[in-house]
Amino acid sequence: MIEITIMAENTERKTLKEREQMSDLERLRHSCAHVMASAIARLWPDAEFAYGPPVENGFYYDVDLKHRITPEDFPKIEKEMKAVVKANQTFEKELLSRADAMALAKSGRLGSLAERDTPSRFKIDLLNDIPEDEEISIYKNGDFWDLCAGPHVGRTGNCKAHKIMSVASAFYKGDADNPQLQRVYGTCFKNRTLLDEHLEQLEEAKKRDHRRIGKDLKLFHIDEAVGQGLILWLPNGAIIRQELQNFIGEQLNRQGYQQVFTPHIGKLDLYRTSGHFPFYSDSQFPPVIERDALNQLADEGCACGELSNRLNDGTIDGFLLKPMNCPHHIKIFQSQHHSYRDMPVRLAEFGTVYRWEQSGELNGMTRVRGFTQDDAHLFCIEDQVQEEIAGCLELVKIVLDTLGMNDYRVRIGLRDPASDKYVGDPANWDRAEAALRQAAEGLGRPFTEEQGEAAFYGPKIDFVVKDVIGREWQLGTVQVDYNLPERFGLSYIGSDNKPHTPVMIHRAPFGSMERFVGVLIEHFAGKFPTWLAPEQVRILPISEKFLDYACEVEAELKTKGVRASVDRNNEKVGAKIRLAQLAKVSYMLVIGEREQESKQISIRHRDRGDEGSMDVSTFTNRIVEEIQSRSL
C-alpha cells in the first residue's frame, strides 16, 4: 500500500453552483458511478474509492484495490450493479459538519458499505480540499455511503441502461507523483435504446480508425526496425500527401510565398540561440556528435553524463535533428539584406522535424516522432502583423473548407503567467496576444482562450479537431513571435534608414502531413474525394475477351492524368466489384460486349452505385473536371 503524505493540488474544482447545473444525463451518469462503486465494494471490500465524475460519454470511478480488475470481471460487476439497480435504493443526501464527515472518513465509512480498519484515504484528502464556507454532504444508497456534493437522480432504479466499458490506470488527481489507481469506465443512458445506439456508434467509430484503414488501404506502415513513431508512407499514402502538397503549393503561390529547402540537422549553437537547446533537450533526439570530438572523448574515457555536460556547456560541438524549421528559415532571412520595401518575406517549406515524444504518447500517424510540417515563416513589419495573420487564417480556412472539415474548434493559446518556460519580454507577449485575439475575432467563429497553451516563444491560434475516439488533435496553427527575431538579432532597414526588428509569424495550415492525413483518413473513413483517392478509376472487364478495349480506356484516362488501372483477375464482375468497393476506388468502369460494341463504358460509383453508360470521352471530361475542382 502506498502512503500518501502529500497530495498534489487539485487545480480545478467544481463549485457547488456549477454542480447544480449538471445536465440530467450527467446526473444520471454520476449516479451510475455510485451504483458501480456499490457493486465493486460488494465484490472487493478492500476497495478504496477516490473520485467518480461523469465524463463526455459516460463516467468513471477511480479505485485503489488489491485485485486487478480485468475485462473478465466486467460481467461480475455488472451483475452486482443489476442487483443494486433492482433494489431501487433511494439516493439520500445528508448534510453534515466537517468534523462528522472527517470522523466517518477516518473510520473508513466513506466510499464503502461498512466501517473498516483502514481510513478512507482519498476521501480524507478530498474533504480537505473543500473550502471552509462550502457545505459538506454525503450520499447514501443502501449501505453504500459516499462523500459527494451530488446531485443525483432519485433512485438506483434509474440507472438501468448501463455498461462497463474499460479499465485503465490513472494517477490520483492526474499527478504522476500521486499513486496510480484503477480507473473503471462505464456509460449510462436513459434507456436501453439510447445505450445501444451509443454502442453502435462506437463500433462505427472503430471502423474509421486511421490505423485500421491505413493498413487496409496500404497508406502507411510503421516498422519496428525503423523505429517507433516513424512513418513509412506507402505508395497509396504518398499519393494523398503529394496531392495535398500540390494543393497547398498553389495557395502559397497565390499568397506570395517563396519556397525554400533546408537540411534536417543544424549545429547545436543554432539551437542555443533559438532556445531549443539545451532547454528543451528532453523532447529532442539526442545530439549527433562530430567524429573528432567523439574520438577525443573516447580517448579520455569520458562518461556519458560528462558528455552531456560538455554538449550543454558548448565545450564540444554537435548537430541536432531539427525540432523546428524556424532557425533554418531565420538564417535564410538573415543571409540577405532586407529593406522595408521587401517586407513581408514569406518563406515556406515542407520541413521535416523530429521530436522525442514519450513512447506512451505515440499514436499511429497522429502522434509521431518524425513529421513534416507544411511550414512557413513570415517576417514582417509590426504594422503588417494584423494583415498577415488574417492571410494565414484565410489559408487555414480554405484548406479546411476544401476538405469539408467543419467540425473543429478554434483555440487561442496564451502563456501561463505562473510558468517560467517562456522566453522574451512580457510586453511583447501582450502585444502578440492582443494581435491574435483581434485576428480570431475577425474569423467569425467562436473561439476559446486557454492559458498555458502557447508555444515557448509566442502565443498562437490553433485549429483543433477530434479523432474517432474523441481525442483532440491540434492541426493548423498560426503563431506570433516577437522573441526569436530578437534572439537572432534580425533586422530590416526602415524608411528612416535605420535597422528595425521584424516580427515573425509561424504558420502551418495542416500542422503536420502525418497528423493531418491521419485525421483525414478518419474524416473520410477512407473514402477520399476523387482528387485525393489513390485509385480514382478501376476498369473491370467482364471477361478476358474485353481486356484490349479495357486497356484502351485505361490509356485514355491516363493521358489525362487520371489514376486508372485494369483489374486483370480471373474473376467474375461481382467479385471484382467487391474488391474495388473494399479498396474504396472512386469509380468502377464495367466493360463487356455491349460497351465494346458501342465504344462506351458502364459507370459504377463507390457510393452512388450504377450510373449507366456513356462515352469514354464524356466520362473522362467529367472526372477530370471533378479532380481539378477538388470537389468533395
Next chain:
RNA sequence: GCUCUUGUAGCUCAGAGGUAGAGCACUUCCUUGGUAAGGAAGAGGUCAUGGGUUCAAUUCCCAUCAAGAGCUCCA
C-alpha cells in the same frame, strides 16, 4: 515515462506443457462471367527477441522490444 492488456502465416484470429490450425489474401489449373465473394489444388510460420523452470517450452516464469487503452506530457 507510468499502470494494465496484448504479441501465433501477408491480414483477421483459434489453439494446447509433448516441436502448429481456420478464413481471407497469394500461386497454378478449371471456369469466360453483367454490378459486393464460381470451383479445385498448392505454397506460407525459429509461434516478437533473449534468458530461466522442466525429461520436454511456442504454451509456465523473468527481462527486453513493439502494439493497444488510460494517465502524465506535447516548444
